[in-house]
Structure formats: C-alpha cells, structure tokens
Amino acid sequence: MSDARFAEHLVAQRAARFGVRKIIAELKQHAVDEAQLAVLSAQLRESELARARAVWQKKYGSAPKTPAERARQMRFLAMRGFEADTLHPLFKNNL
Template structure:
C-alpha cells in the first residue's frame, strides 16, 4: 500500500491536518506542533512545520498580530504578553506587537466603561473594579490613574 492509499484509510495526512487547523485560525509554530503531537513523529512534525513556514502558511508574527488585534480591546499589555509567551512567540516579537497598541489607559477606560461605567462609591467597590482590571492584565499604575480620574 503506498502513502496516498494509506492516508485515505488512516485519515488525513499530517500536512492536511496542519492545513485544516491553520484554515480555522492562525497558529504559532509551537501551538501547531502541540496540536499535531501524537499524529506523527517529532521529525515528521518539524518537517511539515518547516514546509508550511517556507510557503507562508505558518507564521509566528502573523499569529501574534492576529491574536493582539482580536484581544487588545479586552486585555491589558501584561495579559497579552503572557498569552503570547504561552503560545511560543519570541519575546522580541511580543514587544513589537505590544508596542503597536493604542495607549493602555485608553484601552483600560474602554474596558472599565463597558463593565462598570460609574465611579466606585466606596473603597470596597474601588477594590472590586481594580481587581477586575488587574485580572484583565492592566498595569497597577494605569488602574490607579483610571479609577482616580473616575472619582474626580
């Protein structure tokens, strides 16, 4: 049985599986390698990934850019950085993506207005709003400044 016949009986080839995943959304090399693990040997997976990079179907920079574009309206720079790190994006590429974002205070204000819209009435509510913004990855100084402006 040749390779083409084998892939018909055993399901899609490693390359076909990788292309299917990339058709749904951009993936980093590390993410795609993780999703393909168990479907082939590490050497086969690395070969497929190298081929996909060479023909332009796989790009860490494009995946990072797509992620940041899609999530910058909801998360702060710290959260975006952390998620990109877990996706295997190199540190210098992460910093390039984060540097292109609008001012963090502007993004934090938009998130805060969607969630709360009114200034905290007391210390307990101030803490609640601050914790929410912190969980979204906004810097402590940005949160302090935003909540101070809202109560002024």
C-alpha cells in the same frame, strides 16, 4: 500562517478586552519570538489607558462610590491583565 502574523492576529483579537500583561503572557505560551513580543508590548502600552477605560465603562459605567467598590473594580481590571500603573491614574482621575 507566520509567527508574526499569528501574534498580530492574537493581539488584535484580545486588545479590546485584555491588558498588556495577559496578552503578552498568552503570546509567551505560544512561544512567540522575544523581538516580536517587545514590539507588540510597546504598541499595547501606548493604548493601555484607553483600553482599560473602555473595558471599565462597558462593565461598570459609573464611578465607584465606596473604597470597597473601587477596590473591586480595580481587581476586575487587574484580573483582565491591566497593570497597576494604568489603574491608579484611571481611578485617581475619577474615570
């Protein structure tokens, strides 16, 4: 399997559950070419908000009622590799 094909396969597997930071970090561990990383990163960033919303919806399903609950939900998504630039608009718009 070529490196490009491996990278695309890994992204396809992980995209539904993880954010761009986590996926790119895993690709770097596998020594994927920097040019390929840039292309894949751009593709992932295009769908980051929708993917974060889908992961959140599956896990929680309802808007947080307290600031502590909001922080917990944001930490969960951050641990999944979603960036703060994605999380703040997601929670600001009340999902």
